Amino acid sequence: MSKGNLIDRYVMEVGRRLPEKQRADVQMELRSALQDALEERGLDANSEKDEAKVVALLKEWGKPSHVAEGYGARTHLIGPELQPIYWLVLRVNVLIISLVQLVLLVIAAFNQPEFGSLIGEAIGNLVNSFLVSFAVVTIIFAVLERFLPELKALAASEHKGALQEWDPRTLPEITPDRDKVDYVELVVEIIFTAAFITVINLAPGWQFSGDMAIVGEMIAKFLPFIPWITILTAVEISLDIYLLTQGRWQLATRWVSFGHAAAWVIVVASTLQAAPYSAVELVDSSVKMIIAIVIVITLIDAAIKLYRALRPGVPLPWENWRIEEDIEEMGERAEQFGKAMETRFKKTDRK
C-alpha cells in the first residue's frame, strides 16, 4: 500500500497546518514548485536511490511548521511551540485533581454511609474541576501565545530539537498515528461515563407508580448488575485518565482496554439471565432485543480492541481506505485543475 512519497508527505504536512480555505491552493503551488525543483535536479521522488537527494532538497526548503507559518498559519489558539508545555500542564492538572478527589472520597466514605450518592457527588466535582482547570489553563496559554512572544521564543529554544537540524525522513507517513491518544475523545468519554455511572447508581432510589410501575419492575431486574457496571465504568475512567497522562497507547493499555471491552460483553450477556423482564410480552421482547443489539455492539468493540492489541500499528481496513482516499483526492484536485486550465487556454487561443 502506498503511504505517499516524501513529497506527498511534505505537502500534506504543510497543508495540515493551514486554514482550510487556502489549503488546497497552497498545496497545489507547493507541489508544483517542488516538482520544478525535482526536475531541475533530475530526481524522482518515488525512486529509492534518489531518497538522500530528495531529503536534502526538503531540508533546504525548510521545516513544514516554518513553511506553514510563513503562509500565515496562525489559526492555533496555542501555537506549536507552546503546545508540548500546554499538554504537560493539562496532564499534571488532571492527575492532581483526580488524586485530590480520590482522597476526599475516601475520607468522606468513612464518615458517611451512603456511598452511592457520595460517588455521584465526587464525580460531579471531578467533572467540574476538570472543566474549570481546562478552561483556566487554556486561557492562560492563549494569553501567553498572544502577548508574550519572548517567552514563546524561550520555550521554542528549550523545546528539544528546535535548533537542531530537521530530518525530512521523520515526516509522518500519510496515515493516522494510531498510538496517539485522542484527547477530545477521552475527555468526552470521561464526562459521559461519569454521567452514566451517576445516573445508574441513582436508579435504586427511583419511584414509579401507576402506569409507570412496569418500568420500575423492569429496572428492578437490572439492579443486581449495578455494582458490576459501576466497576467497569470506574475501570474505564481510570484507563482514560491514565491515557491522558501518557498521551500514547502502549501494549499494556491496549490489553487492558480489550479486557475491559470483553468484560462488558460478559456483563451485558449475563443480564439475559434476569429475563423475563416484564409480565407484559411486548416490553419483555423489546428489552431482549435491545440487549441483543448491545451485545453485538460490545462484541464488535471488543474485536476491534483485540485486533489493536494483537497487531499494534497495523491499520484497520477502513482506516487504509481513508488514507488512500486522501492521497487520491489530492491527485484528483490537481488533475481537475489542470483540465480546467487547459480548456481556459484553448478558449483564449481561439480568440
Next chain:
Amino acid sequence: MVTQEEYPALLENLGLELRRGALILAVLSQLGKKQYGYSLKQQLDARGLSIPEGTLYPLLRRLEGQGLLDSEWELADEARPRRYYKISAQGQQVLKDLSKEWQAISKALSGLLKSGGTK
C-alpha cells in the same frame, strides 16, 4: 548557550531574520516581468542572494495579499499548473520608496559597523 552542533542552525536563523526585510526588496526588484516561484529563485541564486524556497513562496503570497504583486495560474506543460507573479502598480511605488529607505539604512549601518569598537 548553544552547543557547537547547534551553532550553524542558530546562525542560519539569525541570518534569515536579518535578510527578511531585504528579501522583499529583492523579490519586488526582479518581478518587472512575470515569473513563477522557481524561476525567480534561480534568478536570485544566480545574483548571489539565495532564499530557501520555504521562505520565498510564502513571501510571494503575502506580497500578493498586500496588493504588491499580481498572480495568475498558467499551465506549464501537460497538467502542471504554475503560478506566475508580477509586480503591481502599487508594488512599483513601494519598491521605489523602500529602495530609498534601504540606501539610507545601508549607509548608516556601514558607518556603525566601522566605528563598532570605539566609544
